[in-house]
Amino acid sequence: MTMLELANINTYYGSAHILHDVSLEIGSGEVVALLGRNGAGKSTTMKSIIGLVRPASGSVRFSGREIGGMPPYEICRNGIGYVPEERRIFSDLTVFENLEVGRRPARSDAPSWTVERLCELFPNLAERRANRGGQLSGGEQQMLTIARTLMGNPKMILLDEPSEGIAPVIVEQMARTIQELKREGLTVLLSEQNLHFAKLVSDRAFIIESGTMRYSGTMAELSDQPDIREKYLAM
Amino acid sequence: MGFIVAQLLTGMANASALFLVASGLSIIFGVTRVVNFAHGSFYMLGAFVAYSAMQVLPGFIGFWASILLAGLAVGLIGLIVEVCVLKPIYKSPELYQLVATFGVILVIQDLALLVWGPEDLIGKRAPGFEGVVMILGERVPAYDLVLIAFAVIVLCALWYLFNRTRAGVLVRAATQDREMVSALGVNQSILFTAVFFLGSFLAGIGGAAQLPKGGADLLMDFNILAAVFVVVVIGGMGSIIGAFVAAMLISILQVFGVHLLPQSTLVLMFVVMAVVLVFRPWGLFGREEQAGEHGGAGPPQEPLRELSGRGRLVVAAVIGALALVPVFGGQFGTVLFADVIIFCLFAASLHYILGIGGLVSFGHAAFYGGGAYTAALLVQYAGTPMELALLLAPLGAGFAAMIIGWFCVRLSGVYFAMLTLAFAQVLWSIVFQWTDLTGGDDGILGVWPSQWASDPVVYYYLVLVLGTGGVLLLRAMAHTPFGYALRGARDSALRSEAIGMNVQFIQWMSFVFAGAMAGLAGGLFVFAKGSVFPTELEIAKSFDALIMVFLGGVQSLSGPIAGASVFTLLQDLLSRFEYWRLCLGLLIIAIVILFPGGIAGAGNWMRSRFSRAEVSS
Numbered sequence: 001m002t003m004l005e006l007a008n009i010n011t012y013y014g015s016a017h018i019l020h021d022v023s024l025e026i027g028s029g030e031v032v033a034l035l036g037r038n039g040a041g042k043s044t045t046m047k048s049i050i051g052l053v054r055p056a057s058g059s060v061r062f063s064g065r066e067i068g069g070m071p072p073y074e075i076c077r078n079g080i081g082y083v084p085e086e087r088r089i090f091s092d093l094t095v096f097e098n099l100e101v102g103r104r105p106a107r108s109d110a111p112s113w114t115v116e117r118l119c120e121l122f123p124n125l126a127e128r129r130a131n132r133g134g135q136l137s138g139g140e141q142q143m144l145t146i147a148r149t150l151m152g153n154p155k156m157i158l159l160d161e162p163s164e165g166i167a168p169v170i171v172e173q174m175a176r177t178i179q180e181l182k183r184e185g186l187t188v189l190l191s192e193q194n195l196h197f198a199k200l201v202s203d204r205a206f207i208i209e210s211g212t213m214r215y216s217g218t219m220a221e222l223s224d225q226p227d228i229r230e231k232y233l234a235m
Numbered sequence: 236m237g238f239i240v241a242q243l244l245t246g247m248a249n250a251s252a253l254f255l256v257a258s259g260l261s262i263i264f265g266v267t268r269v270v271n272f273a274h275g276s277f278y279m280l281g282a283f284v285a286y287s288a289m290q291v292l293p294g295f296i297g298f299w300a301s302i303l304l305a306g307l308a309v310g311l312i313g314l315i316v317e318v319c320v321l322k323p324i325y326k327s328p329e330l331y332q333l334v335a336t337f338g339v340i341l342v343i344q345d346l347a348l349l350v351w352g353p354e355d356l357i358g359k360r361a362p363g364f365e366g367v368v369m370i371l372g373e374r375v376p377a378y379d380l381v382l383i384a385f386a387v388i389v390l391c392a393l394w395y396l397f398n399r400t401r402a403g404v405l406v407r408a409a410t411q412d413r414e415m416v417s418a419l420g421v422n423q424s425i426l427f428t429a430v431f432f433l434g435s436f437l438a439g440i441g442g443a444a445q446l447p448k449g450g451a452d453l454l455m456d457f458n459i460l461a462a463v464f465v466v467v468v469i470g471g472m473g474s475i476i477g478a479f480v481a482a483m484l485i486s487i488l489q490v491f492g493v494h495l496l497p498q499s500t501l502v503l504m505f506v507v508m509a510v511v512l513v514f515r516p517w518g519l520f521g522r523e524e525q526a527g528e529h530g531g532a533g534p535p536q537e538p539l540r541e542l543s544g545r546g547r548l549v550v551a552a553v554i555g556a557l558a559l560v561p562v563f564g565g566q567f568g569t570v571l572f573a574d575v576i577i578f579c580l581f582a583a584s585l586h587y588i589l590g591i592g593g594l595v596s597f598g599h600a601a602f603y604g605g606g607a608y609t610a611a612l613l614v615q616y617a618g619t620p621m622e623l624a625l626l627l628a629p630l631g632a633g634f635a636a637m638i639i640g641w642f643c644v645r646l647s648g649v650y651f652a653m654l655t656l657a658f659a660q661v662l663w664s665i666v667f668q669w670t671d672l673t674g675g676d677d678g679i680l681g682v683w684p685s686q687w688a689s690d691p692v693v694y695y696y697l698v699l700v701l702g703t704g705g706v707l708l709l710r711a712m713a714h715t716p717f718g719y720a721l722r723g724a725r726d727s728a729l730r731s732e733a734i735g736m737n738v739q740f741i742q743w744m745s746f747v748f749a750g751a752m753a754g755l756a757g758g759l760f761v762f763a764k765g766s767v768f769p770t771e772l773e774i775a776k777s778f779d780a781l782i783m784v785f786l787g788g789v790q791s792l793s794g795p796i797a798g799a800s801v802f803t804l805l806q807d808l809l810s811r812f813e814y815w816r817l818c819l820g821l822l823i824i825a826i827v828i829l830f831p832g833g834i835a836g837a838g839n840w841m842r843s844r845f846s847r848a849e850v851s852s
Contacts, residue, residue, distance in 0.1 A: 050418050076420035088415040090408045092522070100401060101408045102419045152420050 003028045003156055003187045009058030011048045018044045019211045031188040033198035033205040035233060041211040042191035043085055046158045050082040051075045079110060081154030085161045087145045091134030095125055098133050098144055102151035110155040111184040118147040139170035156187035163197045175200040195233055207232045237371030246487030248379035251386040254482035255441030256459060257466040258475050259434035265410035265473030266430045269321060269332045270649060273339040274463060275456035277313055277435045280343060281305045281442025282451035283351050286358060295362040305443035306436045313435020317428050320824055327831040330595060334785040335827045337778055340456060341820030347453060358446030378447050385444055393475050406430060410473050461660050461774060465508045468653040471521020480519060501664030505657040509642060512654050516646050539792060541714055554703055561692040569695045575803045576702035577760050582783035582795035583706045584752035590789040591713050592745050593725030597652045598659025599753055599780050604772030606632040606754025607761040608666060611679040621685040625758045632754020633747050640746035644739050663772040678768035682761050698759050705755050710792055721745045786826060787834050797834040
């Protein structure tokens, strides 16, 4: 069953045309990677889905419902959680207050999370509950921002470059976390530059370049096509 | 010892209302990014509503119920303002919201006059606290102690709200990153309205609680506004505890200042503010402001273009028409249009630093009035002829801008705005309180033009030549490399620095240039009127200029000219009605909501519609 479907969306920043007829489709319970180099349009795609930028044309359907044009808070309430690339922790708020901001009522069609469950998933957060967000390390902030989004009990989460700027040990931990979320039944769209990381966790991949979708296939298929990897992903 | 303690308590009691109003302003700014100029008006309304309520509700309970009632009523008014005036324009540049709240001030001023009349109202004494308490042998009014306790209780209640309730946590989160809060499922629109209600409620109870001490009058709104800004800036935008500490600091200093140096009282708090900002540019408890932190900085402005051939013809035609005013306009028209030209120059000079430089100055009247006073003082004390005085007026204003600008360009955004306002108030206070030199409130009279220019028509032509010359010079500067550098610094200070420009120096020099041009306008004004009063340096004067620029439209060079002309003529027209403030206020709000690009923006919009129609036909 399709969970999220983008059909030919076009997104602009002012007069700059960023996304050109971008389409993608994610099934319920899938983990899908959106791959591409810096500036390819990954974050803009994410922001277009959550409504932080509004696509000028095209449709965004979630669970069979058109959500394009809704304000971010309504999209969130429909069941999409957004984890921004810059993390955007509330640095003056404590760890638990950060979680409180994300809290939303449980829903029957999504795994439901409590502060206790999240502390099991991210043991560091429990230890640092009274610390301010700004005092956490990069890896801890990344965990907090995911936990904060999970507090909204989403059906699907958008993870914008979860492996960026954190230590290699934490990256592995992050991969295990995503696998755990998949087991819980969560649908995940993650954007990545790191192909290795994407391979660890994703079933399928899309490749975006210059705001245009270039490739779509399973992770296994992508592994067999070094030319594609070379063309769109090599640094 | 007893004396010092008694003074301390008086200061703390005075701080009470200041803290309530400032914390409200701070909370509203933190979440909505709106600097609510009308906050002083909410404070005033609180006092008036409580006055009326106390007439009806008797006794101890009635007194405190009236204060609560005033808070709720003002909260409701704030809510209405947010929903009807601000909601439609949240997407416009932040500064339009300022202008809209200024419109609200005017509307409330006249509505209060309509309902409560022009007389100052004296508040009832608080039942049960009419007497004095002896502390260390000094008599301290019992109600002073009540006010101090009241402020502390409100501080604790706010602390509880913001740290122990979900709503408070959401507000604090939104103060940091409201876009992220909305991506986490919080409806911003409701949050904004709630915060506006709370902030207005605080201003309302602030005005109500001080009623037994200060009464209620129609000047309360502007009188407290400057002090509130000072408190919020010293404490740090968005910080409640900061507002509390700063309100105490300022009020206590003020009380002791009266005893040590009576002449210094008005200047004192602004000096404290300037000192704090130089060392802690974002206030004692504030956080450094990061550009674009609170959502996008908006789309980049369209580049300015040099005038086309047709544009030049229009300018020539306008100047030609102005030259004919004395022929067809009679004496009345001549005097009125001299004012229009002077205000065009004043507004254009503000636009140079605000529109082209991107630095929003709330205190531009400092240089306009500075120029006026430079000329007037020279004539008064040195017998300087008009020609020389007109030359020295911009130099005097430029010199003031050099000193003030040196401090101000270190800051940006709302802190820059507040600091310019503070310095303008310092200058105003000096002029107002240094009666021996400036005549204080009585002003300086008898500053007339030289013999050859004494005829109003001749003087009109002098204004026309110097005024349009000044405006054209400002225009030309925008198209020099110096002007390009200023615009570059506005669009990206970081990138400008990276290619080797000294951004602060460029902004400083532009500030001086704009100040000098405002000084020229002030100099022309003083000889046109023959006198000058401290009102030329007032906050209201700076606001006039801001309104002219915003009404006209920030993003074009013709904007301030259009805005100044419309504003001056409108004011002349409307001031014949009894309730002209009400009309002007409503008009300003309507224009801001209907034409977010200002008058010039609306012109451009119509032109593009028109030319598109031409193409299609």
